[in-house]
Structures are given as C-alpha cells and as structure tokens.
Amino acid sequence: MGGDGTHEAKTTYREAIREALREALRSDDRVFLMGEDVGRYGGCFGVSLGLLEEFGPERVRDTPLSESGFVGAGIGAALAGMRPIVEIMTVNFSLLALDQILNNAATLLHMSGGQLPVPLVIRMTTGAGRQLAAQHSHSLEGWYAHIPGIRVLAPATLEDARHMLAPALADPDPVLIFEHGSLYNVSGELLPPAAPVDLDHAAIRRRGTDISLITYGGSLPKALAAADELAAEGISAEVIDLRTLRPLDDAAITASVARTHRAVVIDEAWRTGSLAAEVSARIAEGSFYELDAPVERVCSAEVPMPYARRLEEAALPQTADIVAAAHRAVD
C-alpha cells in the first residue's frame, strides 16, 4: 500500500464513511443526518466530526436520547420527502427503536398497499472486540436480516464504507447499515471503485478452489488471515464477503460452493438462530449434492459479551477457529 511515497493518501474506514456522508449532504438537499451526538460531539465514534461546521445544525442534527423517537421521526421525514440518515450509537441501543424499524419502516409500504415507501437510511455500530461488554458489543444484524421490507448492509472494506451510502440513499426502501466497531481504525488506500458499487451482490475477496469461507463485516479480516494461513499449508480458500445480508446473494454462495465443495460460515453473532444458520440452511437446500463435507460454522460463544480481554477473545470467532473449522471440512 503506497509504499513508494507517491500514494500517501491513506484513508480509514471512519474517514471513508465521513466522506460518503459529506458527499451525500453536498449532493442532495433532502439529505440530513440525525442522531445522538452526531453534531457538536462529532459522532460517538468520531464518524461525523466536522460535518456540523460544514452543514449546520439543521442538517447535522443532535437528538435527545430517544431512539424510538428520532428513528420514528426519520421515518416520518422520509414519508414527507426527505432522505434522512439516522445514526444509532450501537446495535444494542437500536432495540429501543425496534418498534419503529419493524412496525413502521419495514411495514408501511406493504400495509398501505404500496402507497408509502420509506426512503430512510439507518447507520449503526455493531460487534465486539473493544472490551465494551454485554450492552455495546453484540451482533444483532441477523435479527434485522429476518425482516422483510428492509435491506441490510455490512460494509467490511474501505471501498464499501465509502461507496455503499449513495446507492443506499437512492433505494426507495429502508436500508440499515451495520458498521463494525473494530473496523473504524482500519486504514489503507482507497482506490476508485473498479465498477459501480451495488447493493445486490456478494463479493469474492479472495479466489480459491478448496473451500469457501463465507462471512461479512468485522469477521472479513479474520477470514482473510485464515485464508493466508491455509494457503501456507497448501489449502486454497475462497473468501466470500456477503456485503448485503438481506436480500442474500444466493447465486454467489451457490457458485462458490459449486467450485470448492466445502464451506465454513463465519458470523460474529451467536450460533443459534443466526445468519450463519440461514446461510448453512441455504447451502443445504441449494447445494447439497455439491458438498463433500458438512458445512462448518464459526460463531460467537453463546454468552453475553464479557468485558475481560481474555474472555472476550475467547467468546469471539478468531482466525485460529476458522483455520480449525476449515481443517475439519477438508480433512
């Protein structure tokens, strides 16, 4: 990355999202950002730092601690022609707004017989890895992916962090964007996208022939590291980044399993009733005769996320767990 000194312009995941927000606010006066501490504080993870100064308090709007109130207000504003971006601090807090997300945002279009689309974007942090314990660390995006009527995104790369927001805002329906907290400081060179970033397709982050590592979000770097280790042992792992958790890109999953005949699904959520369970079921339904081994899953331990570093690390999927699962499938 930029080692020759001519490409010093490194970007972080956080800055990539900020740039996407800036672009959205500049290019469409219907867009505004609203949430707890997005303005004067600069966003609780610093994502929106500087946007208040650039766009003013009407369009970078600090809210009271009323998740249901301001998410519902985002829905109402979307119904009345705005393009709100609502930030919720973490997925755990979003449960306070679940009524609005499920009973209104996801439902109004259908319940009104197609009269009321809700063009709303909701961003929130998800995931563990920062010793924030059991009320700031869970991965509940799979719950949201259960709900018809919304699109669920999990940008795992700088490119997706930078370029998923524009198509999300162009979507006439609600879009939830899950930003993994451990990714905010990831830095690298942000290249212009080779093709327009779409919200319908999974991405192959690494080509391989022996096994498919299927994952998303904060687990992607771990899956890529596992693929490196496996490569050193002569096992060629393909890494699939789901990117969009609803609707799932069935074709990409099926095609990868058809190439490798083995799959490990890595999901930071709890195993029971997880997105990993859904992906595994779809492989069983659609690719059963392609499989040379049972589908493996690597998920978080079924425990509220503990604070202590050793315990938190033990609860989370780690690169070594992914490598071990791959061995079970290949051996």
Add this chain to the structure above:
Amino acid sequence: MSPAHHTRPKKAPGTPKPTKTAANKAATSQRSSKTEIPAAGRGTVHRMDLLEAMLRIRRFEERCVELYSAATIRGFVHLYIGEEAVAVGVCEALTPEDAVVSTYREHGHALARGIPAEAVMAEMYGRTTGCSGGRGGSMHLFDASRRFYGGNAIVAGGLPLAAGLALADRMRERTNVTCCFFGDGAFAEGEFHETANLAALWKLPVLLVCENNLYAMGTALERHEAQTDLAMRAASYGMVAWAVDGMDVEAVEQAARRAVEGIRAGTGPHFLELRTYRFRAHSMYDPDRYRDKAEIEQWKDRDPISLLTDRMRANGELDDEDVARIEQRITTEIDHAVEAAEQAPEEPVENLLHHVTSSPAEGAS
C-alpha cells in the same frame, strides 16, 4: 382535575379551558391580544355539515357492527361510536395539505378526513379497491393523496412518525401542520414522552390530539396513570395544552382551529386533551366487563350528535325533515359503499408479495 371529574360527564364548557401553566398563559395572552378567533360553529350551514359528518361516522360504524356480526368483515374492529365530535371537530380545522396520523380506532378519522366510505368499507372487505389494497384492514387505513398516514396499531407508535412528518415540512419551509391522534393509553408509553419532548424541543408544527376516552382498552385512566390530568402533563413539556369537552363538536373545532393557528404561526406543538367516551366496547371482541353500565348510560346523555341536534333545534336551525334528508343521504352512501365492496375484486394471491419492497421483482430475500 380529580378522577371523579373524569368519570362524570360535564356540562359543555363552550370554550377550551387552558390549564394553568406559564406556557399556556403566554399563549392565551397572545391570543387575546392579537388573534381573531375564527367564526367556527357560527352559521346553520356549517353546523349542518358537522352534523352530517358525525352522523356519517355513526351510521358507518353501525353498519360495521352488522357486517362483523354476520362475519362478513373480520379482524379486530374498533368502533368510534361516541367519539365522533373529536374526529369531525379536529379535521374541520385542517387543510388538505396538512397531515394526519391515526390509531387503530380510525374509521372516524379516515371518514372525517374525506376518504370515501367506499374505500374504507372495501378495505374492511379486504378488497383490491380498499384504501390500503386489502393489506391493512380496519386498523391500517391509508390514503397518501390525502396525507392520511394511517392507523398505527401500536399504542403511541404513530407519534414519532408525526414528529418526522412535521420536521420535513419545517425543513422544506412548508406551513403544513401534522395532526396526530392517540388515546389516553399512550401516556403510559415511552414514545409519547419521547415525541412530546422532541416536538417541543424542536418547535415542530404538530397538533397532538389525545382522545381521552378514560380507558386503555379495559384499564381505567386512574388505574393506569398516577397523574390523570393529561393536559397538565403535556404542558410540562413546554407546549401549549388545553383540556376540552370532546363531546361538543363546536368546542372541539374551536380549540383545534386556535391550536392550528398557533402552530402555523410558529409557536410549536400544541396539545389537546379531548374528553370523550366510547359507547361501544373496545373492539368487537370485547365483552365490556370492566365498565359500569350506569357510567355508559350517563355518558350517552351527552351523545355528541344529540348535543348538536338539540342545540340546533333550540336555535330553530334543524327540523325532522332536515334530519330525515341527511339520514337518507348517508344511508344511500353507505349502502353504495357496501354494495361496491361486495362486488369489488379480491386481490389475486399471485400478488401476495407485492409491496414488500418497492422493487416489483423481490419477493423472498
């Protein structure tokens, strides 16, 4: 206001009674010094319109009882009988550009807002021609063209939505008002308090209309609220709040007009507690075991329709012939609505997954 006061019908106060708070005093003095109170309720023609609008709701609801009893319409059906003055009086104060957010007890709001009886009835029949294409039913009536943002069946769930609709209007510099109906039960929900705070904090153009019918389903107000003076509690958020006789359509209209005027003038959200009563059970499902029959009868003495007709007859503005003419018109309209609903096509099952997302292709994920 003591709970005893709440459970007994009162004489019509005629004009809204501001609760005694600083915010209210400010609004009152501003009103008396500057604003001309509109001539709501003056004129026989106008009262005749109010009467017809209330009677249309009453007769529509009575037809719903028949249809439900015959198992023609199903689901939960929450009747508005007894509360007609609220919907009619409030909607009278709104313009077509204003927005309305409603509850699951919404037939009255929908009709008062001008959604044709035919479209509402067809919705209850679950037909394609229903105002929600048969997807919503009695609790979820919508009409985007009339800015009617539907029945929300989650108590207080519509309030945040109303704040957002109002926020959008404000950000786009439109002078519309968003009117949100909800019941006394909403006072126990966080979403009411979150929205009251947000609306007052941001001075949003919202009219919060609390239909205080004294019961949250089967739980009486004094059994679900520690403090039963709802207008006072709303005023504590820093908004203008009045308690009004919700059985007197002219008092309701007058209060609503005054509130809407204040909101359009930029003084932020206004709250109306409209004291009313439902004469029927909570829903068609409810055996109504939790209320004293005598209490119901007492409230029926202040039936909003009789209240208005008595007043008009006393003024010499209404005779039997007028009533017969109005009744006939309404009967014809509702007969037609039922007939049209019965003949309307059912939504094809192939369309089951339509309107899940805006993309016509997507069904499952």
